[in-house]
Amino acid sequence: MLNIGLLGFxxxxxxxxxxxxxxxxxxxxxxxxxxxxxxxxxxxARDIREIVEDDSIHIVVEVMGGLHPAYEYICAALEAGKHVxxxxxxxxxxxxxxxxxxxxxxGVALRCTAAAGGGxxxxxxxxxxxxxxxxxxxxxxxxxxxxxxxxxxxxQGADFDAVLHKAQALGYAEADPAADxxxxxxxxxxxxxANIAFGCVVxxxxxxxxxxxxxxxxxxxxxxxxxxxxKLLGSARLTEQGMAARVEPTLVxxxxxxxxxxxxYNLISYxxxxxxxxSFFGQGxxxxxxxxxxxxxxxxxxxxxxxxxxxxxxxxxVDNSGVMQRYYVRTPSxxxxxxxxxxxxxxxGIITRPVSAGEMLTWARKQAGQDSSTFxxxxxx
Amino acid sequence: MLNIGLLGFxxxxxxxxxxxxxxxxxxxxxxxxxxxxxxxxxxxARDIREIVEDDSIHIVVEVMGGLHPAYEYICAALEAGKHVxxxxxxxxxxxxxxxxxxxxxxGVALRCTAAAGGGxxxxxxxxxxxxxxxxxxxxxxxxxxxxxxxxxxxxQGADFDAVLHKAQALGYAEADPAADxxxxxxxxxxxxxANIAFGCVVxxxxxxxxxxxxxxxxxxxxxxxxxxxxKLLGSARLTEQGMAARVEPTLVxxxxxxxxxxxxYNLISYxxxxxxxxSFFGQGxxxxxxxxxxxxxxxxxxxxxxxxxxxxxxxxxVDNSGVMQRYYVRTPSxxxxxxxxxxxxxxxGIITRPVSAGEMLTWARKQAGQDSSTFxxxxxx
Numbered sequence: 001m002l003n004i005g006l007l008g009f010x011x012x013x014x015x016x017x018x019x020x021x022x023x024x025x026x027x028x029x030x031x032x033x034x035x036x037x038x039x040x041x042x043x044x045a046r047d048i049r050e051i052v053e054d055d056s057i058h059i060v061v062e063v064m065g066g067l068h069p070a071y072e073y074i075c076a077a078l079e080a081g082k083h084v085x086x087x088x089x090x091x092x093x094x095x096x097x098x099x100x101x102x103x104x105x106x107g108v109a110l111r112c113t114a115a116a117g118g119g120x121x122x123x124x125x126x127x128x129x130x131x132x133x134x135x136x137x138x139x140x141x142x143x144x145x146x147x148x149x150x151x152x153x154x155x156q157g158a159d160f161d162a163v164l165h166k167a168q169a170l171g172y173a174e175a176d177p178a179a180d181x182x183x184x185x186x187x188x189x190x191x192x193x194a195n196i197a198f199g200c201v202v203x204x205x206x207x208x209x210x211x212x213x214x215x216x217x218x219x220x221x222x223x224x225x226x227x228x229x230x231k232l233l234g235s236a237r238l239t240e241q242g243m244a245a246r247v248e249p250t251l252v253x254x255x256x257x258x259x260x261x262x263x264x265y266n267l268i269s270y271x272x273x274x275x276x277x278x279s280f281f282g283q284g285x286x287x288x289x290x291x292x293x294x295x296x297x298x299x300x301x302x303x304x305x306x307x308x309x310x311x312x313x314x315x316x317x318v319d320n321s322g323v324m325q326r327y328y329v330r331t332p333s334x335x336x337x338x339x340x341x342x343x344x345x346x347x348x349g350i351i352t353r354p355v356s357a358g359e360m361l362t363w364a365r366k367q368a369g370q371d372s373s374t375f376x377x378x379x380x381x
Numbered sequence: 382m383l384n385i386g387l388l389g390f391x392x393x394x395x396x397x398x399x400x401x402x403x404x405x406x407x408x409x410x411x412x413x414x415x416x417x418x419x420x421x422x423x424x425x426a427r428d429i430r431e432i433v434e435d436d437s438i439h440i441v442v443e444v445m446g447g448l449h450p451a452y453e454y455i456c457a458a459l460e461a462g463k464h465v466x467x468x469x470x471x472x473x474x475x476x477x478x479x480x481x482x483x484x485x486x487x488g489v490a491l492r493c494t495a496a497a498g499g500g501x502x503x504x505x506x507x508x509x510x511x512x513x514x515x516x517x518x519x520x521x522x523x524x525x526x527x528x529x530x531x532x533x534x535x536x537q538g539a540d541f542d543a544v545l546h547k548a549q550a551l552g553y554a555e556a557d558p559a560a561d562x563x564x565x566x567x568x569x570x571x572x573x574x575a576n577i578a579f580g581c582v583v584x585x586x587x588x589x590x591x592x593x594x595x596x597x598x599x600x601x602x603x604x605x606x607x608x609x610x611x612k613l614l615g616s617a618r619l620t621e622q623g624m625a626a627r628v629e630p631t632l633v634x635x636x637x638x639x640x641x642x643x644x645x646y647n648l649i650s651y652x653x654x655x656x657x658x659x660s661f662f663g664q665g666x667x668x669x670x671x672x673x674x675x676x677x678x679x680x681x682x683x684x685x686x687x688x689x690x691x692x693x694x695x696x697x698x699v700d701n702s703g704v705m706q707r708y709y710v711r712t713p714s715x716x717x718x719x720x721x722x723x724x725x726x727x728x729x730g731i732i733t734r735p736v737s738a739g740e741m742l743t744w745a746r747k748q749a750g751q752d753s754s755t756f757x758x759x760x761x762x
Contacts, residue, residue, distance in 0.1 A: 119659070121506055124509075132400065132676045260640065269662075274400065274500075274669040275500045275664070275670050276500070276663065276667075278662060278664075279662035281658075291655075292656050295513045296512065299513065
């Protein structure tokens with residue numbers, strides 16, 4: 001049996017607590033909380049040292065979220081020779097090399113399956129796939145909030161703001177939705193996934209990201225009329241230039257798997273040399289699914305897992321200049337560059353001829369700074 | 382390093398051979414073949430005893446197919462204390478209890494991940510899911526041949542025979558397609574999946590099965606006009622009556638994940654208490670994907686896997702009487718029972734009011750014996 005020190009008792013922490021309470025092979029020994037609750041009074045710790053200095057604790061489970069003090073606490077736990085399981089994508093994405101190297105050096109396990117894909121066994125499947133195959137590309141719907149919004153806009157013809165407010169009322173979107181709708185949450189999950197899939201270290205800030213806050217009901221109506229659904233996709237692929245990686249709205253065929261992903265579900269895929277395309281669908285967030293992957297990580301440690309999912313950590317350069325694709329662009333202030341690319345119209349926007357994704361995403365970021373209503377979406381080949 | 386004795390050198394066997402040849406942790410030591418080939422002359426064995434009596438062989442990989450002598454060879458290998466990996470769904474489905482109990486008794490591993498889902502990590506995911514969750518139901522597209530046929534009929538408006546011939550020409554369908562198009566192949570995969578998902582032993586012959594050999598272009602046109610796609614699904618669910626399990630054509634919404642599964646791909650799902658619905662998409666057959674799951678099983682054994690995926694083996698009764706659903710029925714000879722159920726028409730057929738799936742499948746089998754053109758499909762709730 002392994003004893004757990006739990007850092008945080010929010011939505012996921014409570015899920016982990018209740019799932020572990022029903023098991024005989026894992027036990028919660030201490031819980032670091034700011035304010036205690038009656039339910040866990042006997043286990044409450046106020047200081048991280050009560051956990052990292054407790055020799056009876058084998059695994060520290062970090063579900064506080066945020067960069068600090070999560071990073072310092074994880075480091076302290078690893079330094080103390082404890083295995084660490086975290087659902088914190090921000091800290092893993094930002095301190096990937098530091099944390100994985102520290103775990104390997106200390107001979108303990110560091111696992112973060114719940115950090116990308118919520119309850120989907122995505123990172124563990126990447127780990128298994130790499131045992132006997134070469135992954136060429138990863139891509140997917142990695143954020144439930146934005147999928148819920150886009151799905152509702154498609155089904156109801158509603159406008160972005162109305163759907164966002166409904167999502168917030170249902171608890172599917174945060175009061176401050178920026179990290180979701182601007183794609184930053186997806187970018188972190190994409191970086192962690194790409195690092196494991198390709199054995200590299202992708203610098204998070206180098207991945208261009210364009211979100212969905214400017215999509216309109218008129219855009220969606222035009223996409224539907226042309227047989228497309230719009231999804232916010234993260235994608236990464238090794239190319240001759242380095243790594244093509246980006247987060248951008250993408251028009252997929254209405255007959256594609258991605259188009260069929262409803263509500264707040266996720267669907268993440270890889271293309272591998274032997275296995276071809278495999279895709280994984282499920283809840284990408286939520287108390288019980290996310291907690292379930294935290295518990296799975298603890299069970300893998302119980303069965304002997306150590307170190308990180310992979311050992312290889314090549315530095316890569318993010319470069320989308322070699323990816324040529326058509327784009328839908330709607331902007332009130334077209335310039336000569338865009339006019340030179342325009343091939344046809346679609347609803348309130350235009351369709352470009354194939355253009356470098358790197359070039360378009362750079363232009364779109366500049367354009368969005370000048371006119372905040374600009375929206376772009378890649379056309380899936 | 383583990384040494385492998387390979388039984389069979391057909392499509393999958395050759396895939397396993399080439400994948401293992403590129404590894405340093407597994408090696409092919411002997412290959413049982415009827416006729417040798419120059420490529421593997423040095424490894425060829427003519428008699429199973431050359432493999433089961435060879436103390437240097439740790440794992441016997443059986444990819445011959447068929448019930449006999451595969452069953453006897455697997456038993457001999459297990460009795461000799463060797464781990465066994467097989468892609469043979471027929472033998473695992475038919476001798477489930479005998480083989481799993483023998484493996485457990487001998488303290489060796491028996492694994493068959495490639496037997497259900499081809500290259501999809503389906504059975505291993507079921508195994509992992511069961512570590513911390515309760516599976517309520519499984520369902521999916523488990524046969525690439527029939528999905529290819531149905532997909533082509535939907536896309537091209539073609540008739541069944543024309544598409545079947547094209548599938549045979551492409552190698553997607555066997556010269557004798559009966560096991561695929563009548564649902565027997567799916568039934569075996571469903572039985573193995575249900576056994577592992579629910580910890581039971583489902584008697585294969587008790588699972589009612591209705592295939593797609595009588596579906597017509599007119600049926601498909603009517604389904605499409607009503608917003609449905611027809612897929613051949615296997616499903617199993619524990620109920621108060623025992624286990625509701627069956628293989629039947631099913632009309633799913635054109636917006637569902639199942640409807641979006643193209644060509645010869647598979648998509649298999651479970652519903653679990655904590656995780657909710659998760660679905661797994663990929664190639665359900667083919668040399669490299671199937672061989673990849675065989676190699677994964679060998680790697681799991683290398684990492685210490687022993688016994689079978691699960692230990693529990695409850696006897697269950699198959700009973701679909703409690704499942705009430707509407708059906709599409711097209712038959713040239715309607716009887717009073719069917720007339721009493723008919724609620725509306727759909728193209729050349731009728732839609733019934735909700736009826737027990739057990740009752741409908743019993744009627745359909747009898748009716749198909751009297752009039753071989755009869756076709757039925759369940760309406761997905």
